[in-house]
Amino acid sequence: MEAARKPRNATREENLAVILHHAEKIFAEFGFKGATMQAIADAAGLPKANLHYYFPTKLALYREVIERIFTIWLEAADSFDTSATPEEALSRYIRKKMEISRAHPCGSKVWANEVIQGAPIIQDYLQTTLNEWTDTRIKVINRWIAEEKIDTVDPRHLLYMIWATTQHYADFQHQIVTLNSGNPLSDSQWENATDSVTGVILRGIGLKP
Amino acid sequence: MEAARKPRNATREENLAVILHHAEKIFAEFGFKGATMQAIADAAGLPKANLHYYFPTKLALYREVIERIFTIWLEAADSFDTSATPEEALSRYIRKKMEISRAHPCGSKVWANEVIQGAPIIQDYLQTTLNEWTDTRIKVINRWIAEEKIDTVDPRHLLYMIWATTQHYADFQHQIVTLNSGNPLSDSQWENATDSVTGVILRGIGLKP
DNA sequence: GTCTATAGAATGATAGAC
DNA sequence: GTCTATCATTCTATAGAC
Numbered sequence: 001m002e003a004a005r006k007p008r009n010a011t012r013e014e015n016l017a018v019i020l021h022h023a024e025k026i027f028a029e030f031g032f033k034g035a036t037m038q039a040i041a042d043a044a045g046l047p048k049a050n051l052h053y054y055f056p057t058k059l060a061l062y063r064e065v066i067e068r069i070f071t072i073w074l075e076a077a078d079s080f081d082t083s084a085t086p087e088e089a090l091s092r093y094i095r096k097k098m099e100i101s102r103a104h105p106c107g108s109k110v111w112a113n114e115v116i117q118g119a120p121i122i123q124d125y126l127q128t129t130l131n132e133w134t135d136t137r138i139k140v141i142n143r144w145i146a147e148e149k150i151d152t153v154d155p156r157h158l159l160y161m162i163w164a165t166t167q168h169y170a171d172f173q174h175q176i177v178t179l180n181s182g183n184p185l186s187d188s189q190w191e192n193a194t195d196s197v198t199g200v201i202l203r204g205i206g207l208k209p
Numbered sequence: 210m211e212a213a214r215k216p217r218n219a220t221r222e223e224n225l226a227v228i229l230h231h232a233e234k235i236f237a238e239f240g241f242k243g244a245t246m247q248a249i250a251d252a253a254g255l256p257k258a259n260l261h262y263y264f265p266t267k268l269a270l271y272r273e274v275i276e277r278i279f280t281i282w283l284e285a286a287d288s289f290d291t292s293a294t295p296e297e298a299l300s301r302y303i304r305k306k307m308e309i310s311r312a313h314p315c316g317s318k319v320w321a322n323e324v325i326q327g328a329p330i331i332q333d334y335l336q337t338t339l340n341e342w343t344d345t346r347i348k349v350i351n352r353w354i355a356e357e358k359i360d361t362v363d364p365r366h367l368l369y370m371i372w373a374t375t376q377h378y379a380d381f382q383h384q385i386v387t388l389n390s391g392n393p394l395s396d397s398q399w400e401n402a403t404d405s406v407t408g409v410i411l412r413g414i415g416l417k418p
Numbered sequence: 419g420t421c422t423a424t425a426g427a428a429t430g431a432t433a434g435a436c
Numbered sequence: 437g438t439c440t441a442t443c444a445t446t447c448t449a450t451a452g453a454c
Contacts (some may be wrong), residue, residue: 012419015419028325029325029326029327030240030242030243030326031239031240031242031243031322032243033239033240033242033243033244034239034241034242034243035242036446036447036448037447037448037449038446038447038448046420046421047420047421047422048421048448048449049420049421049422049423049449049450049451050419050420050421052448052449052450053419053420056449057448057449058447058448058449109325112321112325112380112381113240113322113325115380115381115383115384116237116238116318116321116322116380116381116383117238117239118238118383119383119384119387123387126384126387126388127387130384130388131387131388134388151412153405153408153409154401154402154405156388157401157402157405157406157409158405158409160374160377160378160381160385160402161370161374161377161405161406161409163377163381164373164374164376164377164381165369165370165373165374167373168369168370168372168373168377169369171321171324171325172321172324172325172369172372172373174324174325174327174328175324175328175335176369178328178335178340179335179339179340179343179365192363192366193363193366193369196363196366196367196370197366197370199362199413200362200366200367200370200409200410200413200414201409201413202413203360203412203413203414203415204408204409204410204411204412204413205409205412206412219437221437224437245428245429246429246430246431247428247429247430255438255439256438256439256440257430257431257439258431258432258433258438258439258440258441259437259438259439261430261431261432262437262438265431266430266431267429267430267431
């Protein structure tokens with residue numbers, strides 16, 4: 001499990017990147033309490049003390065990991081373009097969320113762990129940024145319904161469905177791989193997954209007739 | 210956080226039930242590594258040593274918790290009646306899964322944690338029982354498609370969507386409550402959630418025209 | 419900046435009185 | 437069956453040599 005030590009003259013930026021990358025993996029697998037600084041240090045190929053040189057406490061390191069995940073989340077949030085057609089806005093958003101699940105499964109798992117644990121760290125984000133973002137999208141979806149562009153649907157639960165289905169491919173990656181004969185999804189299987197999810201949801205609200 | 214001690218003459222069954230109940234809560238919140246025997250003992254209102262009297266190790270206690278969750282999962286699996294119409298089979302299965310998310314959120318969270326961690330304990334279930342169950346349902350869904358009872362859809366991803374959306378209401382309970390102004394979903398809100406999920410998925414595969 | 423060594427607290431598990 | 441006391445280990449975090 002222990003990786004080779006990094007060269008000693010790595011720059012600060014390189015060390016930070018390596019630590020944060022492996023911290024995300026360990027936090028994803030064991031949650032905040034279950035993860036240990038030793039495990040992160042071993043994965044990063046550094047002495048444990050070096051972690052404390054860059055991050056004073058385990059909590060500070062965890063906060064930094066969460067911060068970076070939130071940035072990715074914001075990027076996906078932006079892809080829900082409120083000025084586009086329903087079909088464009090939703091299919092782009094779903095695709096973007098699926099791409100994130102594939103590219104950053106550990107980030108998604110850390111987020112899932114954090115929410116399962118009652119969101120002790122990200123509670124502020126949920127109450128402010130996420131809540132406001134959700135409200136704006138609910139209004140847009142309700143406008144689409146009023147304009148008869150999509151069928152009547154509870155916008156909130158539509159959003160939950162999109163979050164749940166797309167994040168499932170990251171969070172339950174192990175189950176999906178197991179049910180795929182132990183093989184990670186191939187490019188075409190990811191494409192198929194994205195199309196399947198997009199298809200059912202769009203047809204489910206009256207689009208793509 | 211510490212609960213009052215139980216009466217000393219509690220029967221073996223009562224003690225087992227109390228321990229397993231609180232163990233599920235703690236394992237749900239912190240995962241296997243993050244949960245501590247002390248935290249479970251405090252929640253159950255027992256000295257830590259009593260836990261080791263009933264369960265030799267933390268792993269043995271965890272296995273028992275997982276075993277009970279699997280029983281509930283089997284119960285839901287049975288509700289997918291392969292001899293019913295697509296509309297009946299799927300809407301009943303979704304409703305059952307939503308009821309389980311409401312009645313056993315901690316069990317669902319333990320399962321989620323376990324899968325996120327790579328399913329070290331339940332790997333056997335995934336490869337045998339779950340895999341076989343999935344295969345039978347995929348065949349039924351493909352038959353429905355061949356008989357033109359539902360639109361063409363990848364059965365595997367349809368199942369993943371159902372699992373993801375229904376379990377989301379348990380696993381991401383905290384996020385959903387936060388976005389509901391901090392209030393747990395009421396009876397009518399659960400009903401609405403179930404109807405919304407069922408509606409989008411069934412319409413998404415060409416049912417309920 | 420890097421690393422060894424270690425302090426001080428918490429953890430899983432057990433011994434043994436009751 | 438119940439509970440206190442405790443052991444061995446592991447954890448976060450720091451001190452201090454290089």
